[in-house]
Amino acid sequence: MSGDYAATDVWDLLSERRLDPFLKAAGGDRDAALKLYVWSSRTAAVSFEVVGHLEVLLRNALDRELRAYFDESSIGIPWFLMPVPDGADLSEAVDAVRARLRPMKRESRHQIVAGLSFGFWSGLLGRKYEQLWRDCLRHAFPNSSGQRKQLSVAVEGVRKFRNRLAHHDSLLNVDVPFEIRRVIEVASFIDSSAAKWLQEVSTAMDQYALRPIAVADTAVVAAKDAWPLYQHCNAYVCQPGRFFRPVERIAFYFDSHIQSDIPRIQYRRDNVEWSAASADRLRKSVDVMDRKIARVIDESRSHGWIAGSYQVFLLTHAGDPVHRQLSCPLPHRGIGRGSAFTQRQRYVSLHALEVSTTTDDL
Structure with a gap:
């Protein structure tokens, strides 16, 4: 009752x-x-x-x-x-x-x-x-x-x-x-x-803002290199084998702010070989995700990403019906060494991001 x-x-x-x-x-x-x-x-x-x-x-x-x-x-x-x-x-x-x-x-x-x-x-x-x-x-x-x-x-x-x-x-x-x-x-x-x-x-x-249940569905990642790459190719790339809880979205912590774009994860693949040969092979595939990853490899290499193996998340972009954007970036007010909002990733709800004005609210 x-x-x-x-x-x-x-x-x-x-x-x-x-x-x-x-x-x-x-x-x-x-x-x-x-x-x-x-x-x-x-x-x-x-x-x-x-x-x-x-x-x-x-x-x-x-x-x-x-x-x-x-x-x-x-x-x-x-x-x-x-x-x-x-x-x-x-x-x-x-x-x-x-x-x-x-x-x-x-x-x-x-x-x-x-x-x-x-x-x-x-x-x-x-x-x-x-x-x-x-x-x-x-x-x-x-x-x-x-x-x-x-x-x-x-x-x-x-x-x-x-x-x-x-x-x-x-x-x-x-x-x-x-x-x-x-x-x-x-x-x-x-x-x-x-x-x-x-x-x-x-x-x-x-x-x-009064939503009674909000699932931690978003991983906020440290994104010094990842945020600029996302802006070029709508993907998040990180080290292979890195563990993530089951989440629907990625948010980018860059320049002491959680950025406005909160894309939805469309596809994830681990241990992708990062080389011109790998991109060529994937580009010829009948699998649309292979071809998208090939474009991410090409774009990242053109911006100085080195060869090796990486984990790839293909993400939405502004204009996609399931993409989300905050009204403005959320500032983080921590000062000094080790005070960043995250060094790797933290988990929050999309709802919390939408109703916050700074990371203090998270």
Whole structure:
């Protein structure tokens, strides 16, 4: 029993399939899994709040520019009832909202605009509205690069995150810090003060920091030579036979900071011969991992790595869906000989890295 309820009864009502990811993360403990489930739900709720604020900012900014472009005040017809450039059609989405509002006698301009979905506004930034972007929509984002694709990709990413939240999906494997940063970035494209306000009122990261179970899934490695190599070829290379606990990720401790990139391990191989002949042999292989290791050997040798045998971890890079990036490198404040955060490797959780401001928090 937990309090005055039976975890097993709650479990059956919520369903085994829904709670299975939480059970695995909790090491088979149902009470702990339910706590993790609650954490995920609460994180989703406060994340949905900040996405909701952005949705209002976004639609109001786009609506403002469309009103001006179609000269609503003079013509007297709402922009969403007029034809748009390139023959793109808005009527289906608009008609659906009007049909829903009509029986309630709420078919006003304001209610129609408010009733259009996030997907509608995201869609307006798509390729088929390129002319509309050039004519007016770009003015809704004065702090952006002015490139439609930049906004389209960012807003579409927010839309997908919103849908995940709305459908009560698990956030166990969602990069919540990245998603919240993207929401605030889109707000900053619209107005810098709005973005600062959004950052101040959002409690998403406060709630995210309360995760009850966080597995030590990341090895932080000393990376004087390894970090520059990773930047060139998305791999970590170290001495052969070196022991590592089972981990999902590598983090790099370099220049008294844990660097922002926290790549996921895609493949690991030990005792790789580090020579031109070995690279040539691997390059001719039908195995894609062989060919990737060949490229790592070539790249490292061009930067002065000597012949011998090494252990290789092939890693993700920025842009990969499972890659993670901290908002900024984490500084280590130790001073003097032997005070480095790690001389070889230390194990921490990705979650701890995401919610820390310095290595003291780890």
